[in-house]
Amino acid sequence: MAQVRIEDLTVQFSGGTRALDRLDLAIEDGEFFALLGPSGCGKTTLLRTIAGLVLPSAGRVVIGDRDVTRLPPGDRNVAMVFQDYALYPHMTVAENIAYPLKVRRVERSRRQEMALSVGASLGLGELMERRPAQLSGGQQQRVALARAIATRPDVFLLDEPLSNLDARLRLEARTFLKRLQGELGITTVYVTHDQAEALAMAHRMAVMDRGVVRQVGTPVEVFQYPANLFVAQFTGSTPMNLLPARVDKGALTVGGRRLPFPSGSYRLREGDRVTVGVRPEYMDLSTVERHDGLPGRVAVVESLGVTSLVTLEGEGISFQVVVPENRAPRAGERGWAVADPARTLLYDDRGELIRAF
């Protein structure tokens, strides 16, 4: 168990592409830390650099109090679970789990014992003599986890371990993995492109884009106060409404309508251009005219089960509102979307969040 510190880390590939650009990050001991971002953002490269599979061009990787930057993967005491699980088809489940122990010259009877106990704790007791091809996707994933756990690593590295599972199984595995991590208390770095996974599982997360970290925070911080438009657009299961606005006599002009400022006070000047950001979940739909609402005509209604996602067309802008199941309007009706002032955010012309004080 250990803290992981990334200091001024740069990874440049031979083609000249910069996968990571002077990155700093500190992952606390025992923390479940998610690296979130679109494909190509460098999250997997960062994970592989911590593992030692990629050597950085500059910077340091520190695990606990050891500088491991130049250590080979096998000397770092980290374990990794790959997206494809990388189970060896010619070995049984027990042999797969025990393989890293075999490499470390743990005595045969001892490693069999360890493989059995870890396997049993992950519900694999009945499957120990099977081959990976005879297992379901979920079982294979647990074998890969068991193999990683059996070595008692300082750090767990998980590279999109749920993405090969079907949707239902993924939810179960998510809960299972979070509980497991809590019980083991091993520092875990978890790479995913699925924002819902990161929000659901992580203690803290980093949102990455093109080799740099755009925001670090708890899932609640990242979800409620995205630090910039990139994070705002990338997080949330429905995209955040981002509407161009202008500061005008103590109010905001949005789509030709004057709306009140969100809660808090801001350092803004008359005529400043800003972007108003508010998640569809934090907007309410009124069927009667409201002076603080954005008027529009209902274009699309999508049922999400318990709620419905309503898309409205306003004056030169369109925006989305999530409404409860019993209040879904019909297409063509008029409505007024009212933003929760405590949940409305302002971004400056560079796309950075303007903090209220």
Next chain:
Amino acid sequence: MAQATSPIPETALPSAGLTANPAGLSRPGALAFITPGLILIVVFLAVPAAWTLYLGVTNYALFGPQASHPSFVGLANYAQALHDPLFLSAVVVTVAYVFGSAVVGQMVLGFALAWKLRQAPAWMRQPIETLVLFAWIIPAAVVGFLWATFYGPPPQTGTLNTVLHTQVNWLYQFPIPALIVFNIWRGTAFSMLLSGAALNTLPPSYLETARLAGASGWQQLRDVVFPSIRGTLLTNLLLITLWTFNDFTPFNLTGGAIPGATTLPIYIYHEAFEFSLFGLGSAMSTIMLLINLIIALGYLWVLRRTAR
């Protein structure tokens, strides 16, 4: 493949009729398509093979009375071959040639090149691969000249002697090692290509998992690589063994005139075409065919056993 064993009723399989006749051809139509190929196979493979079997039990020769009126001699040719010390020595030379150049040389070197070049940068990998491939694609006649010059004996000293400042008649003094080195040079490309292709099918995460566990290069090979690509390696071994066994290229270096370098195909060529003993040559060819068959069956048995 053992999962999803829910029983599907036979009638639910619409493919029954399709698999029987996927191209939708009538029986005469299908025959028309395979006939040209069959004729070629019969004329150029089946008939000569049967002809060889027949000649092997006669005293047929190219010239003299036995040419027009060969007579049946039973297994006399086989008996003569098996009591011929030169024939048996050719078998030994061939086995040494096959083992040294194909099994050890080409296989090990080809795999080692493929394995090492996998991680090498492109500027290093591509020239080496090209060089190795060149040895393979140069026509056998040219190769014969190249190596005859390379091993050239004094007084018109060849390349090797010039480089080493020696006066050695390599092909006479070290016939088997000389042929083995030559054939390793000649055939390694095939093993390299096949091994490389097999290594490419290996998911990178397999080796990375082993590296994270701390496995050394040799442990990665033993525990992960060899078990995963065993089938391809065995097939490669079978092919190069048979090719080398039947290889006639050494003739281009030696002209068939060096006793210590006479492999089985060269010896049979001597008997049949130079001494005109077609009956004896055919019997020897049949023995060679049987040896090939035993090798092939041996490999297939190992292959099937490891595939489980």
